[in-house]
Amino acid sequence: MNAILALEDGTIFRGRSFGAGGERYGEVVFNTSMTGYQEIITDPSYKGQIVTMTYPLIGNYGVNLEDVESRKPFVEGFVVREYSKIASNWRSGDSLGDYLAKNNILGIEGIDTRALTLHIRQKGALKAVLSTKDLDEKSLVKKAKESRGLLGIDLVREVVCKKPYTWNKKGKYKVVAIDCGIKLNMLRILEGKNCKVTVVPAATSSREILEIKPDGLLLSNGPGDPAALPYVVKTVQELLEKLPIFGICLGHQILGQAFGGRTFKLKFGHHGANHPVKDLRTGKVSITSQNHGFCVDIDSMSKKEIELTHVNLNDGTSEGLRHKKLPVFSVQFHPEASPGPRDAEYLFAEFVALMQSSLKKHA
Amino acid sequence: MPKRKDIKKILIIGSGPIVIGQACEFDYSGTQACKVLKQDGFKVILVNSNPATIMTDPDIADKTYIEPITAEMVEKIIAKERPDALLPTLGGQTALNTTVELAKNGVLKKYKVEMIGADIKAIKKGEDRKLFKAAMRKIGLDLPKSDQAYTLEEAVKVAAKIGFPVIIRPSFTLGGAGGSIAYNMDEFKVLAKRGLESSMISEILIEESVTGWKEFELEVMRDLKDNVVIICTIENLDPMGVHTGDSITVAPIQTLTDKEYQKMRDASIACIREIGVSTGGSNIQFAVHPETGRMVIIEMNPRVSRSSALASKATGFPIAKIAAKLAVGYTLDEIPNDITRETPACFEPAIDYCVVKVPRFTFEKFASADSTLGISMKSVGEAMSIGRTFKEALQKGLRSLEIKKFGLESAVFKDPGDVKVDDAILDKIKRKLKSPNAERIFYIGDAFRVGLDIEKVYNLTKIDRWFLYNIKEIIDCEKELLKNKQNLSPELLKKAKEYGFSDRQLARLLSSSEDEVRVLRKSMDLSPDFKLVDTCAAEFMAHTPYFYSTYDK
Numbered sequence: 001m002n003a004i005l006a007l008e009d010g011t012i013f014r015g016r017s018f019g020a021g022g023e024r025y026g027e028v029v030f031n032t033s034m035t036g037y038q039e040i041i042t043d044p045s046y047k048g049q050i051v052t053m054t055y056p057l058i059g060n061y062g063v064n065l066e067d068v069e070s071r072k073p074f075v076e077g078f079v080v081r082e083y084s085k086i087a088s089n090w091r092s093g094d095s096l097g098d099y100l101a102k103n104n105i106l107g108i109e110g111i112d113t114r115a116l117t118l119h120i121r122q123k124g125a126l127k128a129v130l131s132t133k134d135l136d137e138k139s140l141v142k143k144a145k146e147s148r149g150l151l152g153i154d155l156v157r158e159v160v161c162k163k164p165y166t167w168n169k170k171g172k173y174k175v176v177a178i179d180c181g182i183k184l185n186m187l188r189i190l191e192g193k194n195c196k197v198t199v200v201p202a203a204t205s206s207r208e209i210l211e212i213k214p215d216g217l218l219l220s221n222g223p224g225d226p227a228a229l230p231y232v233v234k235t236v237q238e239l240l241e242k243l244p245i246f247g248i249c250l251g252h253q254i255l256g257q258a259f260g261g262r263t264f265k266l267k268f269g270h271h272g273a274n275h276p277v278k279d280l281r282t283g284k285v286s287i288t289s290q291n292h293g294f295c296v297d298i299d300s301m302s303k304k305e306i307e308l309t310h311v312n313l314n315d316g317t318s319e320g321l322r323h324k325k326l327p328v329f330s331v332q333f334h335p336e337a338s339p340g341p342r343d344a345e346y347l348f349a350e351f352v353a354l355m356q357s358s359l360k361k362h363a
Numbered sequence: 364m365p366k367r368k369d370i371k372k373i374l375i376i377g378s379g380p381i382v383i384g385q386a387c388e389f390d391y392s393g394t395q396a397c398k399v400l401k402q403d404g405f406k407v408i409l410v411n412s413n414p415a416t417i418m419t420d421p422d423i424a425d426k427t428y429i430e431p432i433t434a435e436m437v438e439k440i441i442a443k444e445r446p447d448a449l450l451p452t453l454g455g456q457t458a459l460n461t462t463v464e465l466a467k468n469g470v471l472k473k474y475k476v477e478m479i480g481a482d483i484k485a486i487k488k489g490e491d492r493k494l495f496k497a498a499m500r501k502i503g504l505d506l507p508k509s510d511q512a513y514t515l516e517e518a519v520k521v522a523a524k525i526g527f528p529v530i531i532r533p534s535f536t537l538g539g540a541g542g543s544i545a546y547n548m549d550e551f552k553v554l555a556k557r558g559l560e561s562s563m564i565s566e567i568l569i570e571e572s573v574t575g576w577k578e579f580e581l582e583v584m585r586d587l588k589d590n591v592v593i594i595c596t597i598e599n600l601d602p603m604g605v606h607t608g609d610s611i612t613v614a615p616i617q618t619l620t621d622k623e624y625q626k627m628r629d630a631s632i633a634c635i636r637e638i639g640v641s642t643g644g645s646n647i648q649f650a651v652h653p654e655t656g657r658m659v660i661i662e663m664n665p666r667v668s669r670s671s672a673l674a675s676k677a678t679g680f681p682i683a684k685i686a687a688k689l690a691v692g693y694t695l696d697e698i699p700n701d702i703t704r705e706t707p708a709c710f711e712p713a714i715d716y717c718v719v720k721v722p723r724f725t726f727e728k729f730a731s732a733d734s735t736l737g738i739s740m741k742s743v744g745e746a747m748s749i750g751r752t753f754k755e756a757l758q759k760g761l762r763s764l765e766i767k768k769f770g771l772e773s774a775v776f777k778d779p780g781d782v783k784v785d786d787a788i789l790d791k792i793k794r795k796l797k798s799p800n801a802e803r804i805f806y807i808g809d810a811f812r813v814g815l816d817i818e819k820v821y822n823l824t825k826i827d828r829w830f831l832y833n834i835k836e837i838i839d840c841e842k843e844l845l846k847n848k849q850n851l852s853p854e855l856l857k858k859a860k861e862y863g864f865s866d867r868q869l870a871r872l873l874s875s876s877e878d879e880v881r882v883l884r885k886s887m888d889l890s891p892d893f894k895l896v897d898t899c900a901a902e903f904m905a906h907t908p909y910f911y912s913t914y915d916k
Binding site: 313338342 | 590616617618622652654709710711713716828894900902916
C-alpha cells in the first residue's frame with residue numbers, strides 16, 4: 001500500500017506503508033538510536049509525534065513481550081528507510097509490522113530518512129501528516145498545517161493511567177511516581193533498588209499523595225509542552241519541602257517550573273542514545289539516552305537556590321539541576337535508558353540515598 | 364586533563380612486514396599516531412622495517428629507523444635516542460610483543476622509558492588465557508565452560524558435564540599441536556587419549572564449543588578519567604568457527620535488541636576496566652547462542668586491532684588518532700570531533716547506513732592450499748563498502764574484491780537465466796554451505812537460485828536468518844529482473860539499484876551491455892546520491908568530505 005508523509009512546509013515523502021493504514025498527525029522528529037525501536041514506539045513521551053529512525057534498517061529483531069515501555073505504542077507514526085520483513089531473534093514474538101497493525105499505528109518505509117532528518121535539522125521539528133487514505137499532496141499539506149501541533153497542548157492527559165496502582169508490593173522505601181506518561185523501566189529499576197512503588201495519575205493532588213505517606217517522589221517523563229501542565233507544577237510546588245524528589249525529562253521540566261523557571265522549545269530536540277552528559281560534580285561523562293523537545297532555561301532560576309549539575313557536551317544545554325538545600329534533583333536525560341546506555345543509572349541510587357538520609361533525619 | 368608536559372620524545376613501533384593477519388591496518392594506525400603527536404609538538408621517533416608503508420615517509424615522523432623490529436634493535440635505538448616514552452599499542456601484535464620483551468628484560472627501566480597507552484599487567488591479563496578467564500569470572504561475565512583433565516577418566520567426566528561438542532586442547536605439546544573438536548563421546552575418547560599423550564605434562568583443556576554461535580565485536584575506548592565509549596559495534600555474518608579476519612562482518616550490529624546490546628555494552632565496559640587498559644582502544648569479542656541468547660565473552664585485544672581501521676572508516680571516528688591523544692594525557696571530552704568540529708570526541712557514533720567488510724582470499728595462487736576456513740586466518744586483505752541497505756553494501760563489497768564478480772553472482776551457473784539443477788550440483792552447493800570456505804557467500808546465492816529455503820540454508824550454515832533473508836531478497840530480485848527483462852519497469856530497476864546491483868551485473872541479467880543499462884537507467888532518472896559519513900546520522904553539520912554513493916532518492 002502506498003503512503004505519503006507530508007510536512008507543513010510542503011515537503012512530500014512518498015513510500016510504502018507497513019503496519020496499519022489510515023491517517024495520523026504529529027510533529028515529525030528524528031531519533032538516532034541504532035537499537036531500541038520497540039522501546040521508542042512504546043514510550044508515551046512520543047504521543048503527538050511521528051518518529052523517523054535515522055538508522056535505515058528497522059524491524060530486524062521483531063518485537064517481544066518484555067521490552068515494552070508502557071501498555072501500548074504511543075507514536076503517531078513510524079518512518080523508516082527499510083522495514084525488515086523478517087524478524088530474527090530468539091525472543092521475537094511478533095514482527096514489527098504486525099505489532100503496529102494490531103495497535104493501529106501507521107508505518108511508512110522506503111523513504112530517504114537522511115534527507116528527512118537533514119530537513120528537520122535545518123527547519124526544526126515540523127507538523128506533519130502520514131496517510132494511506134488521502135494521497136493528494138495539496139490536501140495533505142493543508143491538513144498538516146491545520147493540525148494542532150504541540151505548543152500549549154496538554155498531551156499528558158491522553159497517556160496517563162486512569163487510577164493509582166501499586167507497581168510492586170515489597171520494598172523498604174515507599175515511592176510515589178507521578179505518572180505523566182511513565183516509562184516502565186523507571187519502575188523496574190526502583191523495584192530493583194528496594195523500593196515499593198505506587199503510581200498515581202498526573203492530576204493527583206498533593207494531599208492525596210501525602211496520604212500514601214511516601215518516602216520519596218518520582219516525577220516521570222511524558223509527552224508534549226511542559227508549559228501546559230500548571231496543575232502538576234502546583235502539586236510539585238506543594239510537595240517541595242515535604243519529600244525527596246527525583247524528576248526525569250518532563251519531570252525535570254516540571255520541577256524547573258516549580259522552582260520558578262521557564263521552559264523553551266528546542267529547534268529539533270534531542271532524541272537518541274549517544275548524548276554525552278557531564279556530571280559537573282565529578283567531571284565524569286555518561287553517554288545518555290535522550291528524548292526531549294523542550295528544555296529548562298537554567299538562567300531563569302534563582303542561582304541562590306538552584307545548582308546546575310549536568311551539561312550536554314554536544315550543545316552545552318542544561319541537563320540537570322539540584323536544590324542547594326532540599327533533597328530535590330532532576331535530570332533532562334533518561335537514566336532509566338531503555339533504549340540506550342545505562343551509564344547514568346547511578347542517579348536512581350542517589351535518589352534512594354536521599355530517601356535513606358531523610359528517613360534517618362525523621363526517625 | 365590537558366596533554367602531559369613531562370614527555371617530549373616518543374618512540375613508536377610500527378608493525379613490520381605485512382603478513383596474513385597483520386596488513387596495512389597497522390600502517391594506518393601508526394601513521395595517524397605519528398601525525399597527531401607531531402602536530403601536538405612531540406618529537407616522534409619511529410621504527411619500522413617495512414619501507415612500503417606511509418608511516419616511513421620522511422615527513423611523517425621526526426626520525427625514522429628502517430630496522431628489524433626486534434628487542435635488540437629497539438634497545439639500540441632507545442640507547443641512542445633516549446625517548447621519554449614508548450607507545451606500543453598502535454603497531455599490532457609485533458609492536459606489543461617487542462615492548463613486552465623490552466619491559467621484561469629491563470631495558471625500559473634502564474633508560475627510564477615510560478610505556479604509555481598500555482601497561483604490562485593489562486597486556487598480560489588480556490592475552491594470557493588463564494588470567495583473562497579468571498578476570499572475567501571475577502566481574503561476573505560468562506565464558507565458554509571449560510576444565511582441565513589429566514587422565515582419560517577425568518576427561519570423560521568433564522566432557523559429560525560440559526556437553527557436546529567440545530574442543531580438546533592439549534597443554535605443552537611438542538611442536539604445538541592444535542586443538543580438535545569432538546561431537547560425541549566415542550570421538551571424544553579417541554581425541555582425548557591422543558591429546559593426553561601429546562601433552563608433555565599429560566594435561567588437556569576441555570572447552571565447550573561455541574561453533575555456530577552468533578559472533579559480535581565491540582570497539583571500545585577509555586581515557587584516564589575512566590570515561591568509556593563504544594565506537595563501533597560489529598556483527599559477523601559468518602558465525603563462530605570462522606576467524607573474524609576471514610568472516611564477512613557488518614556494522615552496526617543487526618540482530619540484537621537494545622536490551623541484549625546494552626548487556627554486551629556493559630560487559631565490554633566492565634572488561635576494559637578489569638583488564639586495566641587505562642587509555643586507548645580495545646577490541647572485545649562475544650558469542651551469543653542463537654536459540655537461548657546466552658552471551659559469553661571470547662577475547663579482548665588490549666590495543667588498536669585489525670578491526671579498528673574498519674571501525675574508524677565505518678564510523679568516521681579516528682580510533683588510532685584519538686588513542687594516541689589519550690596516551691599523552693588528553694581526555695575524551697577535551698578532544699574535538701574532527702567531523703562536526705563543535706561536538707567532542709566523547710560520544711558514541713550514530714551511523715545511518717550499513718557497512719560490510721568482505722575478506723579477500725588468494726587461494727587461486729596457491730593450488731595446494733586448503734580453502735576451508737577455520738580458526739586460523741587465511742585471507743590476505745579485505746574490502747569495505749557502505750550502503751543504505753545491507754543488500755546494497757554486500758553487493759558493493761563483493762564487486763570491490765576484484766575477483767570478476769560484479770555483485771552476488773553465481774559460483775555455479777555461467778548463465779544466470781539458465782539455472783539447471785541436478786543432484787551433483789545440489790550436493791556441491793550443500794557441501795559448500797556446510798563447511799565454511801572462501802566462496803561460500805556465492806554458493807548461498809546459488810542455494811536460493813536453485814530453490815532451497817531459508818531454514819535449509821540456516822541448518823547448513825548457521826548464518827543468522829536475517830542475513831539469509833536479505834541474500835534471498837537479492838536473488839528474488841534477480842529472478843524478477845530475469846522474468847521482466849523485456850519490459851523493465853522503473854520501479855523494478857530502482858529496486859535493483861537499491862539492492863546494490865551494478866550496471867554490469869544488470870547487463871548480464873538483461874542480456875544487454877553496461878552502456879545500454881546506463882542509458883536506460885538515465886532515461887528513468889535513476890542516478891546515485893552521495894551521502895556523508897558524519898559520525899552523527901545528520902544530527903550536526905559535518906565538515907569532512909567523506910562520502911558513499913547510494914540509490915536513495
